[in-house]
Amino acid sequence: MNIKETINYGGLIVSAGEKKTGFAKVLDTDYNFPLTVINGSKEGKTLLITSGIHGGEYPCIEAAIELAQEIDPQKISGQIIIIHPVNISAYYARISYILPEDGKNINRLFPGNPEGTLGDKIAYVLTTEYQDKADFYLDIHGGDIHEYLPPYVYYPGIGENKDALAYAELATNFLNAKYKVKSSATTGAYNSAAIRGIPSLLIERGGRGLWSKEEVENYKNDIKNIMRFLQILPETPISILEKPTLITKAVYLDATTSGCWYPCVKLEERVKKGQKIGEIKDVFGKTLAEYYSDFDSIILFMTTSLAINKDDPIITYGI
The missing domain is CATH 2.40.50.100 (RNA polymerase II/Efflux pump adaptor protein, barrel-sandwich hybrid domain)
Structure with missing residues (x-):
């Protein structure tokens, strides 16, 4: 791995040791999602974080917004790309699941289609311009406006790169989750990335159209621990004393x-x-x-x- 003197995501050109924010355009549409690109001052891995693929999942969206503000590029190795949120139309419309423009659930459209409707194009851009450049992918979710769930993590069970699957499962040991679920799904943002060989996880927390500082802090702590696991942050990962219940x-x-x-x-x-x-x-x-x-x-x-x-x-x- 070498220091990346400049990186380009969504039209944001960011030099080593810098951070930039802006809106990333989706192909030939008028749709833009908010993006923070952080290019560390040292060599390291590239971590992609997507929040708000469903616009009513508030704890993960707020956690992504705060992390994007707080991370100092001078103190990290590698790159961190944060989208907060992906489904900004649903976020402002305060609706669950779907993208208002075409009525589709973006999470079920991966790897996307550049010739499809807006949701298909968003999934395609996330796949080709973001996931495929990542060394590790975190898709953070939560219960939507009318859903509720305990904190848990999904890790992928399907993919040709067995080392990538094992690496993602190893990373779950550093998440403060009550339950750990091995997924056999072939749809979804993180499953799609995993099938193509990118170590990926999905974290869930909260719901019912609510968010709290405690939930946001727990999310941020989880993500920072993954950053330590990836050696993006220099500290040793914090061991989780209470291991999650494995759902088989x-x-x-x-x-x-x-x-x-x-x-x-x-x-x-x-x-x-x-x-x-x-x-x-x-x-x-x-x-x-x-x-x-x-x-x-x-x-x-x-x-x-x-x-x-x-x-x-x-x-x-x-x-």
Whole structure:
């Protein structure tokens, strides 16, 4: 690795030992997302951090904004690229999941398409201009406006570069998470990057349209510890005394119909095989669908809104 005298991301040309902020244009569109590019004064790895692929996930967005302000390029090795947030349209519109311009969930569009709609183009730009230049990728999320979850980390289980997968899993040992989930998904920003050989993680924390200083500080501490692990920061990584619970199998339930969602369990509740975990009724109170646990499990995620649309996520449980 050599010192990168200048780097260029989103049109921001940044010399070694400097930091610049600005808005990055997406191809031939009028869409711009806020970007901070930090070029360290010493040689090192390139870390990409994306926040707010879903615009209502506030703790991760605020953590990214604060980190972008606080990091001193003179004190780091390598480069840190922070997008805060990706889905700035949804952020200002205060809507969940989707990009308002085309109604698509950006996280399901990777690796993207330069000939598609705006969401496809955003995913394509993130893939080709940001992920593919990174040595390590952190995609930070949280419960959206109508979701709630405990702190946990996803690490990828699919990808041709086994060393990259192992490296990402090793990094989870330095995150203060309650649960650690091995993902077999092939969609999503970090999964897409991992499949192409980039060590990648997804961190989750918070939800329900809220954020707190404690959540933001915990996020920042996690990210700084990954920076230590990558030797971007000079200190030794802080060991996490309370190891996360490993989730070896998870079920992600989506709504099979639109209506009113009534969970029968609480977050982190332990449930038995065959136990009813929720139901959807219509606006007249008629039951449309019921959902049961396939095995003894723990509730990891749940939608908290009464209103639900078909194919929206409603609950996640795992062993």
